[in-house]
Amino acid sequence: MIQFISISSGSSGNCYYLLADGFGLLIDLGIGIRIFKRHFSNYGLPLAQIKAILVTHDHTDHVKAVGSLSRDFNLPVYTSARVHDSITRNHYVSKKVPLAQQHTIERGDAPLQLGPFEITSFAVPHDSADNNGYIIKAENVCLVVMTDVGHFTDEMQRIVAQATHLIIESNYDAQMLSNGPYPMRLQKRISSPNGHISNAETGAFLAEHLNPERIKRVWLCHLSAENNRPQLALDTVCQALRNKGYTLEGDNALRVETLPRHTPTLPVELE
Numbered sequence: 001m002i003q004f005i006s007i008s009s010g011s012s013g014n015c016y017y018l019l020a021d022g023f024g025l026l027i028d029l030g031i032g033i034r035i036f037k038r039h040f041s042n043y044g045l046p047l048a049q050i051k052a053i054l055v056t057h058d059h060t061d062h063v064k065a066v067g068s069l070s071r072d073f074n075l076p077v078y079t080s081a082r083v084h085d086s087i088t089r090n091h092y093v094s095k096k097v098p099l100a101q102q103h104t105i106e107r108g109d110a111p112l113q114l115g116p117f118e119i120t121s122f123a124v125p126h127d128s129a130d131n132n133g134y135i136i137k138a139e140n141v142c143l144v145v146m147t148d149v150g151h152f153t154d155e156m157q158r159i160v161a162q163a164t165h166l167i168i169e170s171n172y173d174a175q176m177l178s179n180g181p182y183p184m185r186l187q188k189r190i191s192s193p194n195g196h197i198s199n200a201e202t203g204a205f206l207a208e209h210l211n212p213e214r215i216k217r218v219w220l221c222h223l224s225a226e227n228n229r230p231q232l233a234l235d236t237v238c239q240a241l242r243n244k245g246y247t248l249e250g251d252n253a254l255r256v257e258t259l260p261r262h263t264p265t266l267p268v269e270l271e
């Protein structure tokens with residue numbers, strides 16, 4: 001049995017947790033360490049269950065407390081060498097990942113086995129030093145994680161088609177962004193091919209490239225607080241899927257949900 005909890009999702013901090021066979025795998029840790037520990041104990045989850053941390057990229061909202069937790073619990077941290085280098089140089093990360101805990105996973109490497117999880121990385125375009133998407137396989141589950149997506153690549157089309165479960169960014173609504181409070185320079189950064197992805201782009205990508213025979217659940221992540229609303233993201237993506245012939249109601253139907261920015265979700269069993 002694989003359990004998934006989204007602990008936090010969005011520009012104020014990202015953190016996801018997977019647990020299988022007593023092996024806890026964190027994906028990113030971009031919230032404060034005290035808040036993180038409080039969430040964990042509220043769920044009755046022992047911190048000692050965490051065995052490794054996997055990091056997508058070096059932006060602070062993904063790595064803020066990675067070094068801190070790694071030091072406290074002697075946890076190995078896995079990401080690309082470029083992301084490790086950039087975390088080390090990130091002034092907003094006060095506690096660095098100890099050198100001995102810096103392990104690399106690079107594109108093209110043989111799959112990395114961490115406990116029950118078999119992990120492969122792929123490139124996701126973004127304005128960080130580097131950004132990794134992950135394919136995480138365990139039991140019959142193939143969970144794909146793609147966050148902070150500047151644009152979708154051909155490789156990402158092939159990868160998303162393998163997913164049984166998917167965490168994918170749906171950052172902003174294009175109209176809310178252009179009518180919103182952000183200065184033009186920031187609007188351009190967000191909508192650029194190395195920034196973030198809009199609801200409509202994610203909807204079109206999923207409608208075209210998901211495999212309806214495989215996909216069971218989709219979680220829309222990293223929603224903007226200023227330039228998006230959960231219901232709008234959900235409606236936009238679901239409409240694109242319905243237009244493609246997906247049924248989204250019923251027991252065996254594909255389930256699409258948004259991940260909350262600050263509140264942890266209940267544990268979800270992946271099957």
Ligand SMILES: [Zn+2]
Nearest residue numbers: 011059061148
């Ligand atoms: Zn981010």
Ligand SMILES: [Zn+2]
Nearest residue numbers: 059126128148
């Ligand atoms: Zn980022």
